[in-house]
Structure formats: C-alpha cells, structure tokens
Amino acid sequence: MESFDAVVVGAGPAGSVTAVRLSRAGARVLLVDKARFPRDKPCGGGLTMRAVRELPVSVEPVVEHVVDRMGLRLRYGKRIDRRGSAPLILMTQRLRLDHHLLQQAVAAGVDVREGVKVTDVSTDDGAVSVRVDGEPVSGAVLVGAYAIVQAPSFGGSARYLVLLIPLAALVCLHPRIFGPMANLALNRMGKASLPRTMKTSALVSMVALYAASWVLAGAGLYALIQGVHPVQPDDFFVVLAAPAVGCIAAAFAFMLPGGIGAREGGVAAVLQLALPLGVAVAIAVALRLLQLAIELGTAALTSLIARRTRPR
Numbered sequence: 001m002e003s004f005d006a007v008v009v010g011a012g013p014a015g016s017v018t019a020v021r022l023s024r025a026g027a028r029v030l031l032v033d034k035a036r037f038p039r040d041k042p043c044g045g046g047l048t049m050r051a052v053r054e055l056p057v058s059v060e061p062v063v064e065h066v067v068d069r070m071g072l073r074l075r076y077g078k079r080i081d082r083r084g085s086a087p088l089i090l091m092t093q094r095l096r097l098d099h100h101l102l103q104q105a106v107a108a109g110v111d112v113r114e115g116v117k118v119t120d121v122s123t124d125d126g127a128v129s130v131r132v133d134g135e136p137v138s139g140a141v142l143v144g145a146y147a148i149v150q151a152p153s154f155g156g157s158a159r160y161l162v163l164l165i166p167l168a169a170l171v172c173l174h175p176r177i178f179g180p181m182a183n184l185a186l187n188r189m190g191k192a193s194l195p196r197t198m199k200t201s202a203l204v205s206m207v208a209l210y211a212a213s214w215v216l217a218g219a220g221l222y223a224l225i226q227g228v229h230p231v232q233p234d235d236f237f238v239v240l241a242a243p244a245v246g247c248i249a250a251a252f253a254f255m256l257p258g259g260i261g262a263r264e265g266g267v268a269a270v271l272q273l274a275l276p277l278g279v280a281v282a283i284a285v286a287l288r289l290l291q292l293a294i295e296l297g298t299a300a301l302t303s304l305i306a307r308r309t310r311p312r
C-alpha cells in the first residue's frame with residue numbers, strides 16, 4: 001500500500017494551499033482531485049485582500065483586474081461612489097486560479113493526481129486509509145478539502161410524523177372541511193352557522209403564506225438552537241415543525257390571550273423530540289419573549305408612523 005504523511009482530498013484553493021504548506025514543512029503529501037485541471041467552478045472570482053494575505057503563494061499571474069472602488073445605489077436612485085486607498089478585491093477566474101495553485105503544489109513537491117476519485121475513508125491505529133480510484137493509500141493525516149452535502153437520514157424514525165401536524169392543519173383549512181367542522185362546533189355551542197367560508201383563491205394564498213412563514217421560522221429556530229445547544233442535522237425537520245405546531249396549538253387554545261402557554265407547550269413538545277426537555281422548554285420560552293419583543297416593536301413603530309402621517 002502506498003503511504004504518505006498527508007493525503008489531501010480536493011484540489012480547490014483550500015486543498016492546494018494546504019498541500020503547499022504541508023510539503024514546504026517537509027511532509028510527503030498526496031493531493032487528489034476527481035476533476036482534471038484546468039477545470040471551472042461557479043464563482044464570482046473575487047479574492048479579498050485578507051484571503052490574498054493568507055496565501056503562501058503569489059496569485060499575481062492570474063489576476064485580471066484590481067478593484068479599488070465601489071458604488072452603491074438603491075432602486076435606481078442616487079449613486080454613491082467610494083474609492084479605497086488600497087485595492088479592495090482582486091478579480092480572477094477559478095479556471096485559472098485553481099490551476100495556478102495546483103501548479104504551485106506540484107512545484108512545492110506535492111504528488112498530484114487528477115481525474116481520480118477518493119472513496120472509502122477509514123481509520124486504523126492512528127493512520128487513515130482511503131481508496132484512490134480503487135487503490136488503497138494510507139496517510140498519517142487526511143485533509144478533506146471538499147464540500148460534503150449530506151441529506152438528513154429519515155431512518156424509519158416515527159418522530160418525523162410530527163411534520164404531518166402542520167400539513168393536516170393546512171388541509172383542514174379547505175372550505176369543504178373547515179366549514180362543516182366549524183359549523184358543527186358552533187351549533188354544539190348553540191351558536192349560528194358561519195354565513196360563508198373563505199374563497200379558495202384567498203385560502204391558497206393564506207396557506208402559502210402560513211407555510212412559508214413556518215418554514216422561515218423553523219429554519220431560523222434551527223440556527224438559533226445551533227448557537228446554544230448541539231442539535232443533529234437529522235433533527236432539522238423536527239425543529240422545522242416546532243413553530244408550526246406551536247402556532248396550531250395556540251389557534252386551538254384561542255380562549256387564552258395570545259395562546260399563551262399553548263404555543264410554548266406545542267413548541268416544547270416538538271423540540272423535546274430532538275433536545276433534552278429542559279432545553280426544549282427554555283428555548284420555547286425564549287422564542288415567546290423574542291416574538292413578544294418583535295410584536296411590541298412593531299406596534300410602537302406603526303403607531304409612530306400613524307402619528308407622523310396623520311393629517312394635521
């Protein structure tokens with residue numbers, strides 16, 4: 001089996017630069033990429049000066065334009081131009097930049113292999129072994145300089161059924177379901193039936209807005225939780241469902257002002273599928289306080305605007 005001090009997977013800027021640094025430090029380095037260079041990538045091609053300062057090699061041969069000014073304009077309004085005393089960004093093309101950095105790695109003594117894919121990473125006795133186009137290669141260190149986008153595993157987990165709650169609630173809003181259900185409840189309470197239900201077109205836009213706001217709130221909540229407590233990527237969809245379930249719980253508990261308690265209960269009940277109960281409750285309460293602050297802020301702002309725009 002071939003053996004190296006370091007195996008670097010991915011010869012984008014991160015991989016090539018790491019390989020250059022390791023090789024210059026005296027390590028025996030293998031740099032592997034499944035693509036053949038020069039290869040292109042979707043990229044604006046802007047190199048910030050901070051990034052340039054971090055590089056162990058010069059990028060001058062592949063710089064096509066030096067940007068030292070910027071312009072700002074809002075809605076075709078007045079344009080503000082500012083010029084920096086030093087370059088702001090260097091413009092290049094990834095086709096050229098990545099190839100140039102790869103060549104620098106070759107010049108630094110790195111063993112570069114293009115057009116070969118790395119698979120089957122395993123660790124054994126402090127060493128790492130990988131398969132490079134099917135052939136085993138070992139290294140003391142493996143550097144993964146490539147992006148991994150992993151879809152969360154649904155792995156037969158019943159907790160994802162929680163996603164059916166918001167879905168069912170949205171389906172129940174259909175006039176043919178909501179009308180008879182609401183009338184049944186009203187008649188049981190001795191009240192008159194609803195004179196009419198919503199039009200389908202209005203309902204569709206309302207459902208779309210609700211769904212969008214729940215997805216946005218759920219994604220925001222996932223990011224917030226990440227900041228305070230570890231949460232598994234697999235639990236993304238569970239967290240996504242929490243604000244929706246809280247909102248539905250509050251709608252059912254309409255006799256409570258602002259659905260207080262019901263909303264937090266709904267959010268915490270869902271979050272505890274992914275987090276310890278104490279953390280789930282604390283986050284549900286924090287979410288309510290945040291929401292309250294936003295609502296108070298909006299109320300203050302709207303009354304201020306109304307006062308300013310009121311005809312004198």
Ligand SMILES: Cc1cc2nc3c(=O)[nH]c(=O)nc-3n(C[C@H](O)[C@H](O)[C@H](O)COP(=O)(O)OP(=O)(O)OC[C@H]3O[C@@H](n4cnc5c(N)ncnc54)[C@H](O)[C@@H]3O)c2cc1C
Nearest residue numbers: 010011012013014033034035042043044045046117118146
């Ligand atoms: C639209 C767009 C515009 C952008 N604009 C800018 C910009 O203006 N300025 C800026 O600084 N950044 C920009 N970026 C971000 C920039 O493209 C990335 O940060 C950069 O590409 C990351 O470099 P990297 O070396 O980590 O990975 P990459 O450049 O993605 O390189 C990873 C390499 O790994 C290889 N690889 C993957 N899997 C394997 C495998 N199993 N075996 C072997 N090889 C493998 C791939 O072939 C690839 O060459 C932009 C990104 C996008 C999408």
